[in-house]
Amino acid sequence: MRSVLTTTFAALIVGVGSLASAGDIPSHPSELxxxxxxFTPPLASEFRHELSSGVPVxxxxxxxxPLVTITLSFKGGEYMEPEGKAGLAAMTGAMIRTGGSATMSPSDLDEEFDFMAANVSVSVGDRTASASINALTSNLDDAFGLFMDMVRNxxxxxxxxxxxxxxxxxxIKxxxxxxxxxxxxxxxxxxxxEDFFEARQPTKASLEGITVEDMKALHARIFNPSNLMVSVTGDFEESEMLAFLEDAFDDWTPGEASPDVPVPTHTFEPGVYYYEKDQPQTQVLIGHRSFERDDPNAIAIMVMNDILGGSGFTSRITNSVRTREGLAYTAGSVMRPRVEYPGVFMAxxxxxxxxxxxATRLVFDEFKTxxxxxxxxxxxxxxxxxxxxxxxxxxxxxAAMMGLFISDERTGRAPDYWQTYRDRVRSVTPEDVQRVAKAYLHPDEAVILVVGPWEQVKxxxxxxxxDASRVATMDEFFGGKATEIPQRDPETLEPKSED
Amino acid sequence: MRVLRTAAISAAAIMMIPASTAIAQNVQPIEYTLDNGMKFLLMPRDEQPNIITAGWIAPVGSVNERPGITGVSHLLEHLLFKGTDLIGTSDPELDEQYREQLTEVREKMRAYTLDVQYKRMYAGEIENPWDPANDTDELRALRAQMTELQELQSKITIKNEFDSIYTGNGGSGMNAGTSNDFTVFYINVPSNKLELWAWMESDRLMDPSMRELDAERFVVIEERRQRLEATATGKLDEQFDSMFWVASPYNWPVIGWMSDLMAYTEDEIFEYFETYYQPANLVGVIVGDFEVEEAKQLVDSYFGRLENKRPKADPVVTYAVPLLGEVRFSGECDCQDQVEVRYRSVPYGHPDEAVFDVMADLLNGRTGRLYKSLVEEQGIAASASASHRSQHYAGSFSFNARPKGNVDLATLEEAWYVELDRLKTEPVSDRELQKVKNGQAADTFRGLMDNSSLFFQLAITEGYGGYEYLNEHPKRIAAVTAEDIMRVANEYLRADARAVASYTRKGGTEEVMLTLDDVRASLPEEMVEMVIPGMESGLIEIAATTDVASLQKQIEDMEAQKDMVPPQFQTAMKFMKQQIERRIAELESEADGSTQEGGAQ
Incomplete structure (x- = not known):
């Protein structure tokens, strides 16, 4: 398995003959x-094994x-939280880690992990959950035993x-x-x-309403072998590790697999929105829904966004707002596609x-250009x-490579995706960039959200x-109309009543 | 299910872990020093094929500054990305002319501002002498000249060329950082681009242009707003630091005071650069997939071109004076209530540094003393932690906590002093000490596992005086004894030499009305059934009382007993006090003949 990487490495030994000596240093790096x-991207199949139960490793x-990392990755997450239980997923992850196991109290378990210098983490995220242990090879056996008892019970x-x-x-306060x-x-x-899992926030009421039964139910649905893929990196021997995992998971009965992620139905009204906050600096987000990960134009869109604002100093928004005008330290744009439905674009x-x-005007100028x-x-x-x-x-x-393979398999990415990736990037033309900018950027249908003292912002x-040409007011966007987002009580997130 | 062998983990593990780390923790980079004195640490490593992390460190930071130029180290770090005489302009000659003319106008504006505008500020006529809104006619004319020159220059400027050359060649993660003590520049490049790195870095060290100085000033000012002024505690932290360090140059912020950010001249910046960035003062570090001989040739050819132009800089002269009493700072912010107790510790490399590190670990984490005591047993803190930081010329040790519910900050502070007393008077157990050492030993591996963390460890330790620290510090940690901890706690963590910061939420003086549920949540579980019924009947009695004087007497009694009530009953007492006060208000308003709705506003 490792031979793929070592051969690649051997192939790139650089010729020493081309080296510059003090006399012939070129006057510009383009002459180097x-x-x-x-580099040949490794194939997932070269690292993939299966336990007899069918769990991929x-x-x-x-x-x-002398360290080993074992990560158990599960399908399932926040999107499975019942109504009114926002915060359950994160809390369940934290409680699996900190709430003890069948055989050990929480503090005894923490004490053992700490004493063995094993780093253990459990988290339940929006779509997937994971439990991970990094332990010294010398006590992996003991530490992993405690870990599995915690994850299962x-x-x-x-x-x-x-x-x-x-x-x-x-x-939340x-x-x-x-x-x-x-x-x-x-x-x-x-x-x-507000109710879709991508945006949903815990409130005082939802946190107070979460019970041990809720957590047990979510744990049972997610943390079972039907949702499981495993990654192992570090200091071990492969056949021994497979046998070790086979043994450790032997009596772990599969449950029902987690459902698929739901699709959002919400629509939004474009325009300027503001949230009043007394501060010397404003935070501004300009965004709209974007595209799906497997969109045929995905790579051209990524290149377009990198030119627009996604690649730091080399991109136009950063250049204009930060470098040229000195108006901001942080400025740029992101494209965050989703696998299941269109994601979000944001400057x-x-x-x-x-x-x-x-600064808003400068960003809109870049959209237009x-x-x-x-x-x-x-x-x-x-x-x-x-x-x-x-x-x-x-x-x-x-570890990152194994994580990528797991995520690709889970989301059904084409097996040759990475093999042909660079050719597809290379084939993007300036015409493609303009075409996808027109098709996928919609400044007229965007939301401009400003957090700050509105009267002064406006x-x-x-x-x-x-310089009169640089005088700008918020009236120039969306016909000067702006919607105030009512101040929320931080604990309930309900609009505060006017006193 | 698999049989668990929890009972077997014990003595064997204790013996095993220190033994295995003693062999492995031995970082040995290849040292290579050029004729001009620039030193390189080369660390070939093929675990991450095709990639190199490369960079260099200058042991200069805000500690080398003085009033009037605070923040210049950091601004200089920014300016070193703005290109060189060759990179970033299409017409180097014309560009130089513009830079000279800009310097002239900038000097005039500065001289005028420091004279006329500062006087107007001191006379109370204007608030900010640097704000264009306060410009006089003279300044307005100068500013117009400057804008005109900047516009001419920008026509021949290739924006961010330095960045885009790297970007187009597969450089990633390019960045730099400035601290109180050092400035470090780094990037990841593909293995075949080491020569590009050598070209780019030696070029910016040889002929930096400091182009776009005026626009970059404003970028840094926005950075200051983003990091300090628009964050919940940023501005307060900055002032607390200032009070804590007294005379030491750690007393000003790395990013600099706002007045100074507006004032630097190009000359000041170049002088600073030539003094601290000459080759004999620099260390280059290359980690990853490369050939050592090739790298040596490259750094010889490229960095060998750099010259030492000025005498070696003086080390920092002013050292910290001790705190001679207790310093207290309280402030309000849009933040959770929080308290910090901070002490002076020791500089980097001092024999007691490892003792402080172990002491912080004893207190931290879920099995640490602070969590167990303040969060779990007493239930008074939402979080509590200790931290230790040894910097080049001085160090600090801190306790930080945020209260749970309505517990007040004084209660948390007291709880810390109780824990501190334990450290001073009781030797820590062998197992507790060994646990901390095991964790430290495993973490030293974890910190070496990828190219970039290895790069930082080598660069920073070498910047502080020698990478050998990486191999020595773990040995010092392993040698810390229970007696060391008691000695150090007694010697340094003293009540008459500490600084205490208490932050409370802005507008938080309006009291939140507690409920019985709050009281229930604040009590240890076994106490709930004992306390709550009594309180409920107390409430009925209060509601039935019409005698204001007797209610007032009860409040006085409670005030008198306040300090004797154990922390876990503080919330209960506060609740009762609020209820009595509300009843008094009710009775008094009835007496006034008016009606009033209860509850908090």
């Missing part, structure tokens, strides 16, 4: 020449350090539950302290609706209150080169800006 980097060993200790619940209840947190939450509500920046409108003008071949080439040249990094760490920079 480099040997070709040969992805393994890659390395003896550099969590105790959900009631004292630990109340501690956790107390922490969560404290944490601070939800409106951080402007960016508010912006992300409200954007989620606008894009997906973002944080700027001082009076320049909010000016990328839709109406061809990108230069250089821009497209720089982005394509970057994606192609950084491609090996996806396979750099063995009137813009007229008082501090001498």
């Amino acid at each position: 020449s480099f040997d070709e980097l040969v 992805f393994m890659a060993s390395s003896d550099e350090f 969590p105790r959900f200790d009631s004292e630990r539950l109340e501690v956790l619940r107390g922490q969560q209840l404290e944490a 601070t939800r409106d302290d951080d402007g960016l947190g508010i912006a992300i939450r409200e954007m989620g509500f606008l894009m997906w609706g 973002y920046f944080f700027t001082k209150v009076p320049t909010t409108a000016l 990328i839709e109406t003008e061809l990108a230069t071949p250089d821009e497209v080439e720089t982005i394509a080169n970057n994606i192609i040249e950084t491609f090996p990094r996806r396979f750099e760490s063995k 009137k813009g920079n007229a008082e501090s800006e001498a």
Whole structure:
């Protein structure tokens, strides 16, 4: 298995003959020449094994350090939370980890893990859940035994539950302290609706209503072999590891597989929205729903977004808002497709209150430019080169590589996806970039969400800006109409009543 | 199901873990020093094929600054991404002319601002002397000149060329960081692009342009807003740091004071650069999939071009004076209530550093003392932790906690002093100490497992004086004894040399009305049934009382007993006090003949 990687490595020994000496250093790096980097992406099938029960196991060993990581990955997550139980998934994950096991109290179990220096984590995310252990090879056997007892028979200790619940209840009180947190939450509500799992937030009532029975039910649905794939990396011998896992999972009975992710039905009204907050800097998100991961244009869209705002300093929004105008430290855009339904596109920046409108205008100018003008071949080439040249990094760490294979198998990605990936990136043209910008960017149907002191945001920079062409107010977007999002009580997320 | 062997983990594990780490923790990079004094650490490693993490560190940070130029280390870090004489412009000659003219205008604006505008500020006429809104006619004219020059220059500027060259060649994760003590630059490049890295980095060290200085100033100001001013506790933390460090140059923020950010001149920046970024002061680090001989040739050719132009910089002169009493700082913010108790510890590499590290670990984590005591047993904290940080010239040790429910900060502070007393008076058990050492030993491996964390460990330790620390520190941790911990706690963590910060939520003085459920949640489980029925009948009595004086007497009694009530009953007492106060208000308003709705506003 490892031979694939070592052969690739052997093939790229660089010729020493081409080296510069002090006299012939070129005056620009474009004059440097480099040997070709040969990299063949490894195939998932080379790392994939199956237990007799059918559970897939992805393994890659390395003896550099005396540590082993075993990760159990399960299908299932927040989308399975019953109505009114927002926060259940995360709390269940935390309680499996901290609530003890059938044979050990929470504090004894923590004590053993800590004493053995085993790092153990459990989490239930939006679509998948995972339980992971990183332990010294020398005591893997003992540590993994405790770990499996915890994963299969969590105790959900009631004292630990109340501690956790107390922490969560404290944490939600601070939800409106951080402007960016508010912006992300409200954007989620606008894009997906408050009740859809992508955006749903725990409240005081939902946290208080979560019971041990709720957690046991969710645990049983998710943490069973029907949903399971395993990844193992670190210092071990493969056949021994397979036998070890076979033995450990031997009497673990499969349950019902988790259902598929539901599809959102919410629609939103484009326009300017604001959430009042007294702060010196505003957070601005400009977004709309986007595309599905397996869209035939997905790669061209990714290149387009990298040119627009997705690749740091090399992208246009960063260049304009940050480098040229000095209006923000953080500015850019992201495309987040989903496997099951269209995801979200978002441009973002944080700027001082009076320049909010000016920075928004600059971002809209960039939307317009990328839709109406061809990108230069250089821009497209720089982005394509970057994606192609950084491609090996996806396979750099063995743990990340196994994680990628598991996610690909779970989401039904074509087995040759990575083999042909670089050719598809290379084939994107400036015309493709413009075509997908027109088809997939919809600034007129976007939401502009501003968190900040609205009266000052609205009137813009007229008082501090001498250059009339740079004076901007929020009136120039969506005909000057803006919708106030009512202040929410951080604990209930209900609009605060006017006093 | 599989039989669990929990009982078997014991002595064997204790013996085993330290033994196995003693062999493995031995990081040996190849050292290579150029004729100009620039040192390189080369660490070939094929675990991550095709990738190299490369960078360099300058042991310079805010600690080397002075009032008037605070934050210049950080701004300089930003400016080193703005290109060189060759990179970032289509016309190097014309660009140089513009830069010279811009410098001239900038100097005039600065001189004028420091004179006229500062005087207007001190006279109370304007608030911010640097704000364009307060410009006089003279300044407005100068600013217009500057804008005109900037626009001309921008026509020949190739924006972010430095970044896009790397990006187009597969560079990723390019960044830099500035701390109080050092500045570090790094990037991941494909294995065949090491020469590109050498070209780019030696070029920016040789001829940086500091182009777009004025726009970048504003980027940093936005960064300051984002990190400090728009965060819940940022501005308060900055002032608390300032109070804590007294004379030491750690007393100003890495990002700099706002006044200074507006004021740097190009000369100041270049002088700083030439002093601290000369080759004899720098260390390059290359980790990953590369050939050592090739790398040596490359760094010779490229970094060998750099010259030492100025005398070696003086080390930092001003050292920390001890705290001579207790410093207290309280502030309000849009934040959860929180308390910090902070002490001076020891500089990096001091023999007691490892003792502080072990002590912090004893207190931290789910099996640590603070969680067990403050979060679980007493139920007074939502979170509690300790931290230790040894910096180049001084260190600090902190306790931090956030209350659970309505517990007040003084209660948390007291609970810390009780824990601290235990550290001072009771030797820690062998098992507890061994647990911390096992965790530290395993974590040293974990910190070496990928190229970039290995890069940072080598760069930072070398920047502080020598990578050998990576191999020495684990031995020092292994040697810490229970007596060391008691000695260090007594010597450094003293009541007469500490700083305490208490932050409360803005507007939090409006009292939240507690409910019986709050009381129930605040009590240890076994106490609930004992306490709640008594309180319920107490409530009935209060409701039946019409005698304001007797109610007031009860409140006075409660105030008098306040300090004797154990922490877990504080919420219960506060609840009763609120109920009595509400009853008094009711009775008084009835006496006024008006009616009033109860409840918090």
